[in-house]
Amino acid sequence: MTTPAVKDLLGVLAYGELVAFERIAADASMAPTLNDKIALAAFADAEFRHYEKISQYLTRNDIDPADAMAPFVEVLDNFHNNLAPRDWLEGLLKAYVGDGIAADFYREISIHLDQETAAIVNDVLSDVGQTEFAVNRLRDAIASDPKVSGRLALWGRRMMGEMISQASMVASSRPALQELFVQSARDPQTAEQLSGLVNRLTVAHSRRMDALGLAS
């Protein structure tokens, strides 16, 4: 598995999980009730389990996890700094949408991976019931205050935009990673394949927003 592309992919996935853990745990302090806090803390903890699995897999393959994650620290920190939720609902939508887009993206990628790495990636991305809690709580909040939906719809669009923008930066700065999900970066079909990927991610994002009754 020790190609530069796989090291990059697992590095960005590992750091993404680690920083999601940290941010979601911090967002739990905005929870309106104790049961909400417990649920969001469990969500954060699931991200840490994911981080640990990838980290252990890297270590087993003689790759230092910090070394693999280092190239992606700045871009992922920027992403989170640009999208600091102002309240509980924004934090919850961010966890739900962010987790969903990341899962779609890595699943697209995993078909190009060796079997063992793909198994780790799919295991890490398996939903452990966290999404259901977020969807239920967001639906309740939207139902009880219609003004919430406009604000959250806007927040969802900002997130999708920010993710595409940061992902493009990662792709352009890490050619090995880019080659992983296009047949060849020098292939004329590359641009088309990349836009196909972005389209599929956008459609899936719209479905998630639809499930909440939010415009995307």
Added chain:
Amino acid sequence: MTTPAVKDLLGVLAYGELVAFERIAADASMAPTLNDKIALAAFADAEFRHYEKISQYLTRNDIDPADAMAPFVEVLDNFHNNLAPRDWLEGLLKAYVGDGIAADFYREISIHLDQETAAIVNDVLSDVGQTEFAVNRLRDAIASDPKVSGRLALWGRRMMGEMISQASMVASSRPALQELFVQSARDPQTAEQLSGLVNRLTVAHSRRMDALGLAS
């Protein structure tokens, strides 16, 4: 185990672990290196495992965890709000000292508990190597910049003071809890026993500060 005192004790312990998880995870964002962030995230995660063990024990005994924790939310949130670390080292000392004082306190209490509850409490408080990381990093920081030690010594004293003050408030508002660790709250020896407990906790705190070369 379903005495009001045990419910209170496990409630305050559970919420203490949950909020420690949340705060330590948030403090990981101040880590100067990726390896420091990983280590502090693992520290936070250990607190969440502890929370989960107590929560599951409460549920097995037909006690709703949120119900048991509710009376202690305000006092523990105040404690953390009054002691928001300004940087990475303050966060690290807070995790180390806070974890240590809490462990000493619950160990003192556990001798008055039924065997099953005492086993849960001791299991939860078992150090899983997190302390060693904090001690090593704090010692390095103090050795490389002598000015750090004065500031951290002051921070350690503030923490101990805040803990005693909040613990007194908890004890006075929860008579059942108080009766757990003094033979009887109506016993003339109560005050003496309480001051004995505070003395032992202070001595242990001084030893922890000494281990870092900090005045307590």
